[in-house]
Amino acid sequence: MIHIGIDSGTQSTKAVALDLERGQVVASARAPHALIPGLPPGHMEQHPRNWTIALDATLAELAARLGPARRRRVRSIGVSGQQHGFVPLDEEGRVIRPAKLWCDTSTTAECALLTKKLGGEKAVLRKTGVPFLPGYTAPKILWLKRREPANYRRLRHVLLPHDYLNFHLTGTYFMEPGDASGTALMDIRRRAWSREALQAIDKNLENFLPPLSPSDVPAGTLLPAHARRLGFPENVTVSAGGGDNMMGAVGTGNVSPGVVTASLGTSGTIFAHAGRPVVDPRGEIAAFCSSDGGWLPLLCTMNVTTVTEQIRALFKQDVRALDRAAAGAPAGSAGLLMLPYLAGERTPNLPHATGVLYGLSLATLNPAYLARAAMEGVTLNLNHGLRRLMALGIRPREIRLTGGGAKSGFWRQLMADIFDVPVVAMKEDEGAALGAALQSAWCVSRQQGAKETSLAELTGRCVKLDERTRAEPDRKNTALYQELQARHDALSQTLWPR
Ligand SMILES: Nc1ncnc2c1ncn2[C@@H]1O[C@H](COP(=O)(O)OP(=O)(O)O)[C@@H](O)[C@H]1O
Numbered sequence: 001m002i003h004i005g006i007d008s009g010t011q012s013t014k015a016v017a018l019d020l021e022r023g024q025v026v027a028s029a030r031a032p033h034a035l036i037p038g039l040p041p042g043h044m045e046q047h048p049r050n051w052t053i054a055l056d057a058t059l060a061e062l063a064a065r066l067g068p069a070r071r072r073r074v075r076s077i078g079v080s081g082q083q084h085g086f087v088p089l090d091e092e093g094r095v096i097r098p099a100k101l102w103c104d105t106s107t108t109a110e111c112a113l114l115t116k117k118l119g120g121e122k123a124v125l126r127k128t129g130v131p132f133l134p135g136y137t138a139p140k141i142l143w144l145k146r147r148e149p150a151n152y153r154r155l156r157h158v159l160l161p162h163d164y165l166n167f168h169l170t171g172t173y174f175m176e177p178g179d180a181s182g183t184a185l186m187d188i189r190r191r192a193w194s195r196e197a198l199q200a201i202d203k204n205l206e207n208f209l210p211p212l213s214p215s216d217v218p219a220g221t222l223l224p225a226h227a228r229r230l231g232f233p234e235n236v237t238v239s240a241g242g243g244d245n246m247m248g249a250v251g252t253g254n255v256s257p258g259v260v261t262a263s264l265g266t267s268g269t270i271f272a273h274a275g276r277p278v279v280d281p282r283g284e285i286a287a288f289c290s291s292d293g294g295w296l297p298l299l300c301t302m303n304v305t306t307v308t309e310q311i312r313a314l315f316k317q318d319v320r321a322l323d324r325a326a327a328g329a330p331a332g333s334a335g336l337l338m339l340p341y342l343a344g345e346r347t348p349n350l351p352h353a354t355g356v357l358y359g360l361s362l363a364t365l366n367p368a369y370l371a372r373a374a375m376e377g378v379t380l381n382l383n384h385g386l387r388r389l390m391a392l393g394i395r396p397r398e399i400r401l402t403g404g405g406a407k408s409g410f411w412r413q414l415m416a417d418i419f420d421v422p423v424v425a426m427k428e429d430e431g432a433a434l435g436a437a438l439q440s441a442w443c444v445s446r447q448q449g450a451k452e453t454s455l456a457e458l459t460g461r462c463v464k465l466d467e468r469t470r471a472e473p474d475r476k477n478t479a480l481y482q483e484l485q486a487r488h489d490a491l492s493q494t495l496w497p498r
């Protein structure tokens with residue numbers, strides 16, 4: 001059977017077709033989608049129509065690549081999507097306005113209001129497990145109510161990006177706990193909506209949210225119009241899907257405690273599967289649920305490949321040239337330190353911070369040192385959060401890498417040196433898309449009951465490490481980077497005390 005996985009990321013939509021019997025991805029496709037340009041600072045939005053256009057295009061390309069015989073063997077589709085985006089729909093399921101995204105920082109006032117209503121930061125963590133941060137969905141809904149009342153009056157359905165794509169494919173309003181835990185509207189310990197968080201926004205909000213279904217329950221069946229257009233059989237199951245990090249966990253075999261994954265997409269995330277909720281008393285590590293019945297403590301930084309892309313654009317380099325340039329500067333960039341908060345930052349919670357280049361000199365103001373300082377800066381920023389994950393009891397023996405940035409060999413070595421943990425990329429680098437395909441295969445097998453296959457068995461069969469990419473910490477550099485980490489953290493704390 002063929003199982004299809006879609007990952008609707010911030011910059012593009014990726015699709016893979018998994019042949020389960022062979023345990024292999026046999027076709028893939030990709031289509032870009034862009035942010036809405038020209039919005040005021042802090043406002044990051046996309047029109048959900050562009051996601052559905054990209055989804056339809058990647059599915060059509062995948063269908064063409066599969067050919068008629070394999071198209072007839074398509075059994076299920078799973079959808080993964082960028083987390084936290086707010087898709088507001090009216091009574092007829094029409095999009096009311098563009099979606100505010102995970103990287104939108106325009107809702108700090110709404111976060112403060114919601115935190116106060118629930119009784120302060122400690123009370124919020126006690127009641128829901130997840131603080132109100134601008135990236136999350138809850139303050140975006142309150143923002144709409146306060147700033148665009150006419151649009152809010154039309155609101156009848158709240159969906160997340162991947163839920164909206166499920167709606168496009170099946171016509172059903174559906175939500176599952178993994179992605180929903182990123183709304184900050186759930187009590188993540190109970191895997192249920194938090195009435196108090198909902199009512200802090202609107203006493204009717206519960207009516208606008210679908211009930212939460214377990215992640216192994218299908219969202220629905222592919223609509224006949226899509227199936228006909230693509231040449232797929234009738235009754236293709238569309239699984240619950242999940243947030244891209246939840247699906248990235250599945251696609252990197254992170255479905256039981258002990259494995260740690262880092263994703264280097266537009267955002268940077270590091271997460272570990274847990275059999276119980278992991279709530280950070282400081283609120284830095286997000287206490288999310290996974291999309292397979294467990295929990296997924298997660299660190300997210302907003303500035304990863306956006307920063308390296310800016311440097312690339314500045315010097316008109318392709319990704320290889322960027323690596324070559326960075327390799328031309330020594331470890332530590334001779335004291336040139338970058339705080340990479342170009343888009344504000346989520347961890348640490350500094351939505352209005354800006355980036356800093358410290359230590360410019362005649363030796364360091366050139367493309368090589370800037371490239372290396374950028375890669376080091378975003379990785380030190382991630383490492384700050386990795387230390388916090390470790391303080392909460394996560395012990396990484398190795399870190400599995402996924403997302404675009406994981407393709408760079410130079411960056412992989414830098415990560416091993418800064419994290420002081422071996423890192424390894426996956427044979428299939430679209431981890432979230434593969435995870436979505438695997439979740440859909442799992443969902444089908446659960447529907448079949450007697451022939452049920454566990455998710456661990458499925459990932460064991462289909463998720464493979466690419467041992468050629470393994471990087472071990474280089475002892476020459478680890479001590480230097482520990483020192484640099486202390487300087488990075490101190491500079492950040494001095495400029496933005498917290
Ligand atoms: N070889 C490479 N070296 C460094 N960065 C890369 C490489 N290939 C891709 N990338 C980065 O990965 C980014 C896309 O990552 P991806 O995980 O697809 O993002 P998203 O899911 O957020 O859309 C690109 O913008 C690019 O910066």
Ligand SMILES: O=C(CO)[C@@H](O)[C@H](O)COP(=O)(O)O
Nearest residue numbers: 010082083102265266267300
């Ligand atoms: O906000 C988060 C995690 O909490 C981000 O990880 C988004 O889920 C976007 O992911 P990418 O597009 O960078 O993959």
